[in-house]
Amino acid sequence: MDISDDVYKDLVAICLTDSSKIPYITTKVNLEIIPNGVYKEIYKSIIELYNTGIDVDIITVSNRLLNTGKLKEIGGRAFINDIALNAPLPRLTNQVVDSVLNQATYKKVSALMEDFKSDISSTADINKTCLDYCGKISNVVSGNMEDDKLETISGGIDEVLYDMVASKEKGVIGLDTGFPTLNYYIGGLQKGKLYIVGARPSMGKSSFVMNIAEYVSRKNNVLFISLEMSRKEYAQRMLFSRANVDVNKINSGTITDDDIVKVSEQKDYLDSLNLFIETKTPCRVSDIELAIINLQASKGSCDLVVVDYLQLLTPMGKNSKNREVEVAEMSRDLKSLAIKYQVPIIVLSQLSRGLESRENKRPMLSDLRESGAIEQDADVVTFLYRNEYYYPDDPASRGAAELLIRKNRGGQNNRDIELCWQPSKVKFMETIRKEI
16 A cells, blocks of 8 residues: 555545534644654644634634744645645535545554564464454454543543343343343343353253343354363253253163154254354363354354353463463453453353362352452352252251352442252253243
8 A cells, every 4th residue: 555645634624624524623633643743743633623612724823833833843834725725625525534534544564564474483373473463453344443531530421321121121131041040140141241150060050041142142143162061061061951851861772763853853953043162172272262262153142152161161271380370361352352252151160179178068169269359250150959969868967059149339239049950851940931
């Protein structure tokens, strides 16, 4: 691309000869994107005059430059007059503005490419470096060029009002989880938030988040990152649950022809779900980001991400680090992804086996395994607990489960939700929830 000062000359010329175009031009072209030089000085004077309510023309602009000691430096009144005499037609204003913005984009992308060449040759994770620069270039192209610009609190008014309307119309701000009481306490799954579901092994945490993913995927695109089970295993669980067939029959060899028919009839239901499963291992946070980008590109959006589970992710760097530091970095990176792509992310987490030695085995925040950073990064932390696992002979515990809300930024905390666990269907339900 041929970089020329002519576009900046044309920009200030239109301002000098047709002040009616100034409101449009100044809302599109910030002073910062004009290169240092004579045209930047002239444009600066034009903006200052316009903001103080003084008419903008060759005389007022020349006088302004004279008063600031810049007139002689840029070439005097004759230079200002010459610019005005060679001004483009006012109807070409949009084209001139577009040319200025295009040059600014070109310069910034070119600078990023130079940095990219340097970083790609020394990076430990090529995928992450490429994704980082894709994001930076995307920000430039979308017009988000003032990365460091501070925003006032009033900028959040529209977002607050949007949430209020959504809450009034849908009952929840975010995505409906399929669990009414959980929706009530956390407002549904909201964009940009990180949700932690912690549990000890065999509590059913994978089944719980799959229940949510299945429900959400009826109307929204869900990306499920499975690091523990295969796509076949998840499909089997969902098919048997929908068909009301005991999943244990396939292992015991007691499947009947009627069971096969019932399961087959659920194929169309699974085909209708917008549920996409990624089973790549090893899997890094950069791989999850790439999957989000691919889903957005192919399906138009990525509305929910589920990661099963945090401790099975592979750290970004090659250098061996303290495990707590690695988990903290991955937790922080997942929160950054939620904000960057404005998508809720549910992450499963193993809990420390230390709770097994306590009399009361209901999890606490301190049980989050390997990193207190998980608690810090998360917007919502919940724990899944089944008393039946520890006391299988207790009739009162049979089929009972609890979802314990132990951190809820911006919502009600320390709330317990009663659930019903149906192992044959590998499914959780709220005790008050009606089957859908």
